[in-house]
Amino acid sequence: MDVEEAALVADADRRATDYLRGIEQRRVYPDQRALDGLERFDERIPDYGRPGTETLALLDEAGTPATVATNGPRYFGFVVGAALPVAAAAERLMLAWDQGAALAMTSPAAARIEQVAAEWLLDILDLPRGSAVGFGTSATACSLTLLTAARDRLLANAGWDVAARGVFGAPPIRVVVPETVHVTILKALRVLGFGTEQLVRAATDAHGRIDPAALPPLDARTLVIIQAGEVNTGEFDRFAEIIPLAKAAGAWVHVDGAFGLWARASAHRDLTEGIEGADSWTVDGHKWLNTPYDCAMAICRDPEALARAMNSDAAYAEGSRHAQKNLTLEFSRRARGIPVWAALRTLGRDGVAAMVERHVAQAQWLADRLRGEGFEVLNRVVLNQLVVRGRDDAETAAIRLGAERSGEVWFGPTVWQGRPAFRLSLSSWRTEDSDVVQLADVLIRVRAQVRG
Numbered sequence: 204m205d206v207e208e209a210a211l212v213a214d215a216d217r218r219a220t221d222y223l224r225g226i227e228q229r230r231v232y233p234d235q236r237a238l239d240g241l242e243r244f245d246e247r248i249p250d251y252g253r254p255g256t257e258t259l260a261l262l263d264e265a266g267t268p269a270t271v272a273t274n275g276p277r278y279f280g281f282v283v284g285a286a287l288p289v290a291a292a293a294e295r296l297m298l299a300w301d302q303g304a305a306l307a308m309t310s311p312a313a314a315r316i317e318q319v320a321a322e323w324l325l326d327i328l329d330l331p332r333g334s335a336v337g338f339g340t341s342a343t344a345c346s347l348t349l350l351t352a353a354r355d356r357l358l359a360n361a362g363w364d365v366a367a368r369g370v371f372g373a374p375p376i377r378v379v380v381p382e383t384v385h386v387t388i389l390k391a392l393r394v395l396g397f398g399t400e401q402l403v404r405a406a407t408d409a410h411g412r413i414d415p416a417a418l419p420p421l422d423a424r425t426l427v428i429i430q431a432g433e434v435n436t437g438e439f440d441r442f443a444e445i446i447p448l449a450k451a452a453g454a455w456v457h458v459d460g461a462f463g464l465w466a467r468a469s470a471h472r473d474l475t476e477g478i479e480g481a482d483s484w485t486v487d488g489h490k491w492l493n494t495p496y497d498c499a500m501a502i503c504r505d506p507e508a509l510a511r512a513m514n515s516d517a518a519y520a521e522g523s524r525h526a527q528k529n530l531t532l533e534f535s536r537r538a539r540g541i542p543v544w545a546a547l548r549t550l551g552r553d554g555v556a557a558m559v560e561r562h563v564a565q566a567q568w569l570a571d572r573l574r575g576e577g578f579e580v581l582n583r584v585v586l587n588q589l590v591v592r593g594r595d596d597a598e599t600a601a602i603r604l605g606a607e608r609s610g611e612v613w614f615g616p617t618v619w620q621g622r623p624a625f626r627l628s629l630s631s632w633r634t635e636d637s638d639v640v641q642l643a644d645v646l647i648r649v650r651a652q653v654r655g
């Protein structure tokens with residue numbers, strides 16, 4: 204490493220440290236001035252190279268002010284957490300390593316650590332030991348890989364080899380999704396050749412959970428997708444009733460547990476009762492576990508099914524069913540299991556449970572406070588999510604915008620059962636009780652301003 208490289212790395216570290224030092228004080232959503240400052244990036248590609256330090260300075264000076272403080276304590280949007288210091292620090296070290304973590308041959312260190320992370324994950328989530336775990340970029344990508352495995356397995360059972368014969372002309376597969384299915388599942392299904400109009404939508408109850416009595420017919424050519432943590436309400440499907448029915452019929456059951464699966468590692472484990480009977484599970488790292496972005500896990504009871512669906516073995520790169528390249532979409536890839544390992548090792552079982560339990564308690568406190576102040580909380584709060592309304596649609600929208608402009612907090616809009624609302628997620632390790640009090644105070648203050 205030459206002097207220039209050392210200076211650049213040190214400069215990046217200093218700027219990153221400064222950013223984190225100010226993370227609690229900075230505006231959560233950038234103001235107009237910061238957004239206008241993004242114009243500085245509108246330059247033409249330089250004809251001749253420039254010093255790296257200058258590029259980094261521009262990134263910091265114009266980019267930093269326009270960031271959203273997702274890494275801070277008062278970002279309540281999208282069920283995403285901040286980045287745990289140790290998980291982010293592990294990623295920093297990984298950047299220096301620059302491992303292509305496709306298989307053990309390309310990075311023995313990454314392969315071993317990801318193997319440990321996989322075992323720990325099955326342990327802490329109490330899912331079938333021996334399941335395959337792929338560390339992918341997102342719940343979207345991980346659900347795509349698992350639904351591919353499901354489709355291919357169901358068709359193989361029907362005597363159709365997808366890898367050889369393709370999907371066109373294959374026997375039909377019935378795909379059952381809840382009415383409240385997450386949009387990224389629809390995307391994954393579209394990619395796999397299941398059109399949105401072909402899906403069977405299972406009726407859901409007032410909480411957004413599938414009504415087991417209203418399930419459509421299930422058989423050995425059915426793929427059933429259920430949820431651990433509905434994206435608005437945080438509700439859980441009734442696994443103990445649905446999964447045995449589906450399994451008895453020979454169906455494949457996939458669980459979208461992007462954030463909610465972590466409840467299983469806490470005192471709220473009851474919510475997930477029976478979930479271990481499914482065939483595949485998706486869970487994010489970058490949401491409730493608070494790893495940096497681009498981190499999720501695909502868990503498959505049948506390791507062969509996933510490894511066959513994602514196989515990319517070549518004469519020069521054989522990995523069978525243990526290589527991450529055969530369990531994820533990527534071939535060249537970052538070792539996304541390492542931040543998971545770092546988070547689990549540093550939090551421990553106790554720390555994961557404490558984080559989840561604290562957020563659930565904060566959500567319940569917030570719901571009580573807001574109800575007491577006359578807000579309408581549309582869901583019963585079983586997890587870390589609230590769906591809230593003002594007096595009418597216009598007031599609801601105005602409160603959300605006013606809160607965003609305050610710079611103190613941020614959360615996004617939603618529509619729940621046809622009614623516009625806003626959604627508050629408690630999922631950042633940095634969120635203290637005082638931040639939740641501040642959120643409630645902002646909502647009450649902004650509503651008073653809106654009412655004039």
Ligand SMILES: *Cc1c(COP(=O)(O)O)cnc(C)c1O
Nearest residue numbers: 341342343385387434459461487
């Ligand atoms: C966020 C979310 C997803 C998608 O996760 P990404 O990691 O953003 O792809 C899927 N399902 C549910 C329930 C979610 O909350």
